Amino acid sequence: MQSSVNPPATGLERPAEVPDVVAVKRHYGRWAAVVVLAAIALGSAKSLAQNPQLEWGVVGQFLFDGQILEGLGQTLLLSVVSMVVASAIGLVFGFFRLSANPVLRTLGSLYVWVFRSVPALIQILFWGNLALFAPRLGIGIPGTGWSLVSAPTNDVLSPFAASIVALSIANGAYLAEIIRSGLLSVDEGQHLASSALGLTWWQAQRKVILPQALRVMIPPAGNQFITLLKETSLVSVIAGGDILSHAENISGYNLRTIELLIVAAIWYLAVTSAATLGQNIVERRTSRGAGQQKRKSKAEAARTPKEASL
Amino acid sequence: MSSVDIVNVHKSFGDNEILKGIDLQVRQGEVVCLLGPSGSGKSTLLRCVNGLVMPDKGHVSVGGNLIGRKVHNGKLHDLSGKEASTQRERIGMVFQQFNLFPHLDVRDNLMLGPRALKLGGKAELEDKARHLLGKVGLANRAAAYPSQLSGGQQQRVAIARALMMEPDLMLFDEPTSALDPELVGEVLDTMRSLAQDGMTMIVVTHEMAFARQVADRVVFMADGRIVEDTTPHLFFDSPETERARAFLRLA
Ligand SMILES: Nc1ncnc2c1ncn2[C@@H]1O[C@H](COP(=O)(O)OP(=O)(O)O)[C@@H](O)[C@H]1O
Ligand SMILES: [Mg+2]
Numbered sequence: 059m060q061s062s063v064n065p066p067a068t069g070l071e072r073p074a075e076v077p078d079v080v081a082v083k084r085h086y087g088r089w090a091a092v093v094v095l096a097a098i099a100l101g102s103a104k105s106l107a108q109n110p111q112l113e114w115g116v117v118g119q120f121l122f123d124g125q126i127l128e129g130l131g132q133t134l135l136l137s138v139v140s141m142v143v144a145s146a147i148g149l150v151f152g153f154f155r156l157s158a159n160p161v162l163r164t165l166g167s168l169y170v171w172v173f174r175s176v177p178a179l180i181q182i183l184f185w186g187n188l189a190l191f192a193p194r195l196g197i198g199i200p201g202t203g204w205s206l207v208s209a210p211t212n213d214v215l216s217p218f219a220a221s222i223v224a225l226s227i228a229n230g231a232y233l234a235e236i237i238r239s240g241l242l243s244v245d246e247g248q249h250l251a252s253s254a255l256g257l258t259w260w261q262a263q264r265k266v267i268l269p270q271a272l273r274v275m276i277p278p279a280g281n282q283f284i285t286l287l288k289e290t291s292l293v294s295v296i297a298g299g300d301i302l303s304h305a306e307n308i309s310g311y312n313l314r315t316i317e318l319l320i321v322a323a324i325w326y327l328a329v330t331s332a333a334t335l336g337q338n339i340v341e342r343r344t345s346r347g348a349g350q351q352k353r354k355s356k357a358e359a360a361r362t363p364k365e366a367s368l
Numbered sequence: 369m370s371s372v373d374i375v376n377v378h379k380s381f382g383d384n385e386i387l388k389g390i391d392l393q394v395r396q397g398e399v400v401c402l403l404g405p406s407g408s409g410k411s412t413l414l415r416c417v418n419g420l421v422m423p424d425k426g427h428v429s430v431g432g433n434l435i436g437r438k439v440h441n442g443k444l445h446d447l448s449g450k451e452a453s454t455q456r457e458r459i460g461m462v463f464q465q466f467n468l469f470p471h472l473d474v475r476d477n478l479m480l481g482p483r484a485l486k487l488g489g490k491a492e493l494e495d496k497a498r499h500l501l502g503k504v505g506l507a508n509r510a511a512a513y514p515s516q517l518s519g520g521q522q523q524r525v526a527i528a529r530a531l532m533m534e535p536d537l538m539l540f541d542e543p544t545s546a547l548d549p550e551l552v553g554e555v556l557d558t559m560r561s562l563a564q565d566g567m568t569m570i571v572v573t574h575e576m577a578f579a580r581q582v583a584d585r586v587v588f589m590a591d592g593r594i595v596e597d598t599t600p601h602l603f604f605d606s607p608e609t610e611r612a613r614a615f616l617r618l619a
């Protein structure tokens with residue numbers, strides 16, 4: 059067979075005999091690494107499991123404890139509400155940053171700059187301790203002493219409300235950037251075509267620009283949500299009522315600090331994994347938006363011969 | 369009464385003066401081809417006609433209505449965004465890059481404008497879309513997405529999309545420049561039939577044969593000025609200026 063394909067090798071040096079079989083690669087290094095890692099994992103698991111200081115029974119006892127589950131609910135509520143509010147804030151400031159109006163543009167940049175630069179923990183402490191420097195909150199005209207409504211800050215801004223405010227504003231800055239780059243990814247011609255059709259600015263955004271920008275925005279916005287889910291744990295510093303606040307509450311009297319941290323960690327692991335899974339599904343669905351066109355064309359291609367024969 | 373009246377239009381971008389005093393009238397039903405070298409300001413002028421670009425000086429009126437501005441106390445003031453949008457409804461525009469909406473199928477590309485502006489009921493507009501797609505020879509592609517169409521088909525969809533708004537005036541900005549040569553003809557045919565139906569058209573193009581056959585007038589621009597404004601016959605057979613002769617030699 060070889061001779062039928064290759065011209066006869068006259069005067070050409072070749073090895074005497076070449077086998078056909080290619081040897082299977084053996085990844086000795088990988089196997090060695092697995093053995094080492096397994097040993098480390100086993101050792102850690104053993105020391106965790108057998109550590110007399112660590113009572114796994116306590117972890118199991120509190121995993122589905124009423125207070126913990128309530129805290130879990132608050133964590134989820136805090137994440138979802140903050141994400142929704144942050145998206146609304148981000149939409150407004152994302153548009154500000156792209157505005158032709160220099161005042162709005164500057165306002166947008168300032169907002170993003172300040173709230174992305176100051177650590178979320180400080181922002182949470184600030185809102186949680188607002189009463190220290192503004193004992194009353196209200197609506198009125200500054201300097202005149204006249205006020206329409208006013209109430210003690212601590213009545214209006216519970217630790218939970220302060221947590222929502224802090225997380226929404228801090229994450230709004232990140233979402234403003236995500237939304238801005240999503241809007242920028244849409245071709246200039248789409249704006250021209252929308253305007254030429256007689257759409258107003260907002261109609262063009264809603265029906266033409268945002269639907270296209272969304273595809274670009276979804277992956278980073280999903281990551282931001284997962285970050286936010288974990289970031290909610292910071293509100294435990296103002297007793298924001300999240301799962302970690304409750305875990306700390308409990309360990310405050312039973313002194314099982316590590317066990318309760320493990321309880322919280324298990325829930326974060328579960329919730330974050332679920333969110334990651336959700337993000338993957340949403341991403342697949344939106345990228346199918348582009349794929350949908352392909353599927354449709356296949357359906358059409360399949361139909362065309364029939365139509366032609368009619 | 370002329371349908372389009374461009375009076376002393378000046379436009380600069382930064383320090384670059386792109387339009388240096390343009391005067392041009394287009395009558396109802398007239399087809400005017402706008403020719404000129406790249407960078408001479410043709411697109412900018414076309415965008416002044418529907419208010420996508422606002423002149424720094426001078427004005428444009430279409431059907432007697434000042435575009436994008438109103439007179440108040442002896443000065444021109446910008447219209448609100450909503451008022452300016454309403455003016456554009458009846459001025460169709462077709463772009464070199466088609467600019468179809470990629471997230472919508474052909475039918476929804478046609479329906480989006482009239483639906484947003486509530487120009488008719490759904491069934492009525494669907495009928496109209498079907499009719500116009502038939503007219504541009506794409507009756508069977510209503511469910512396709514722009515990415516599935518050839519350039520020529522996309523541009524014909526773009527023309528149908530503009531016609532959905534029942535425009536009194538159509539602006540074309542190099543509608544065939546992005547097309548493979550074998551697809552140019554189908555788009556020009558569509559435009560020719562539109563011209564025969566009596567549509568007022570301003571067409572920026574490099575298709576000299578089209579300009580010669582279809583245009584009532586040829587306007588030649590260079591460096592932000594109108595250099596010649598004449599009949600196709602005179603422009604192509606005996607251009608008056610050296611600039612036009614040089615341009616035609618290269619074309
Ligand atoms: N929005 C804009 N900002 C800055 N410069 C522009 C803008 N639009 C057009 N120009 C400039 O104006 C000049 C003329 O452009 P254009 O009207 O597109 O010419 P043409 O269509 O005849 O090729 C070009 O040099 C272009 O770079
Ligand atoms: Mg141009």
